[in-house]
Amino acid sequence: MSSPAAYTRDDHPYCPANPGDSRSPCPALNALANHGYLPHDGRNLTAPQLAHAIEKVYGLSPVFAYFLAYGGVARCGTHGKLDLHELAVHNVVEHDGSLVHADAGQGEKYAPTNVDPVLLRKLLDTSPKDYLSLKDLTQAQVTRQAQSPPLHTLQSLVSKGELDLIMEVFGVRGSESASQSLIPDEALGDELVVPKAFLEQWLGQERLPDGWQGPSHQTGLKELIAGVRSISKAEGEETPREVTL
Numbered sequence: 418m419s420s421p422a423a424y425t426r427d428d429h430p431y432c433p434a435n436p437g438d439s440r441s442p443c444p445a446l447n448a449l450a451n452h453g454y455l456p457h458d459g460r461n462l463t464a465p466q467l468a469h470a471i472e473k474v475y476g477l478s479p480v481f482a483y484f485l486a487y488g489g490v491a492r493c494g495t496h497g498k499l500d501l502h503e504l505a506v507h508n509v510v511e512h513d514g515s516l517v518h519a520d521a522g523q524g525e526k527y528a529p530t531n532v533d534p535v536l537l538r539k540l541l542d543t544s545p546k547d548y549l550s551l552k553d554l555t556q557a558q559v560t561r562q563a564q565s566p567p568l569h570t571l572q573s574l575v576s577k578g579e580l581d582l583i584m585e586v587f588g589v590r591g592s593e594s595a596s597q598s599l600i601p602d603e604a605l606g607d608e609l610v611v612p613k614a615f616l617e618q619w620l621g622q623e624r625l626p627d628g629w630q631g632p633s634h635q636t637g638l639k640e641l642i643a644g645v646r647s648i649s650k651a652e653g654e655e656t657p658r659e660v661t662l
Contacts, residue, residue, distance in 0.1 A: 429453045431624045440530050440623075441504040442511050442518050445582075447530075447623040449474060450501065459501035464490045467499070474625070475586050476632030481641065505530050512572040514562035516540050516580075517620050536561070537621050541613050548610040554580055555651040574645060577652075581644030585636040587615045587629065 429452040434440050439459035440447045446467070450459045454470040467486035471477050477485070492510055493503040504510050507521040511528045514520070517537045521528035543549060543557040558580055562568065568576060588609040615626040 431622075432457065433622070433624075434459075439500040439502040441501040442515065442528055442530050443501075443504060444517075444532070444620050444623050445471070445475065446501055446504070448619060448625055451623055452625055461498045461500065462490075463498055474631075475582075476635050478635050478637035481637050484638070502527070502530065508572075510575075512568055512575060514558075514565035514568055514572075514576060516557060516561055520565050532621055532623070534621070537617075540620075541616065547614075548612050549616065550608065550610050551584055551647070552651060554583065554611070555648055559652055577645045577648045578641055580648055581641055582636065583611060583616075584609060585634075585640060585644065586632050587611045587619065587626070589633075 431452055433451055434447070435457075438450070438457065440450070441459075446455070447459075449455045449470045450457055452474075454474055455462060455466060464483075464486040467489065468479070468482040471485060472479055472482040489504060489510060490497065490499045493499060493506060495503075505527040507526060507528045511521075513528075515528075515536075517532050517540060519529045519533045519536070539561075540557050541549075544553045549557075558576065562576070588611050590607045590609060612626075612628075615629055618624050618626040
């Protein structure tokens, strides 16, 4: 497996969205716009622009980045261009049961694009530790989706893919994170986990996390399929937890 393209953000400081900027329910794309890897206003984006930014920052393979970018523009864009908010059209690419976004209201064309702070806190509170494991993330997703309308098969696969990409892109090995002071838990060994600090910034503020050195490996369709299968198996072993919102 080859390494992803060199990642740097020295010349891409964080700048949150301004009034009138277009943003989506996808924290990955919103963060790219907030850091200037995509035009900051999030408007009139082309598939090549999206594919290049996704590949550069998140380490997706060219084929995978192309698939996501061109698929999103084809399904939600107009005349080969896309405003990020167009990805919020309910049940086209967006779906209910998001980990940190409220479901679309009945009869609403667009789903919410702002992060729900209560849902974010519920996600982070899945574990008392400083990180979330794949088991923790799976448990959080099972619990969240039990509170929402059922997903059809494709939506369910998409949601599992989103979960896997969190692990692929932001996951760190326990032994490595201890040496970097990201997670002071040397007992983790080589288990892959996601620091809560990363999730608070990436999901909560839609910014690239402080201390994140970029993805450790390139993620392609093969890796995604394997991850989705692992998550499907793990979900079968989980039951929704009772939550109070």
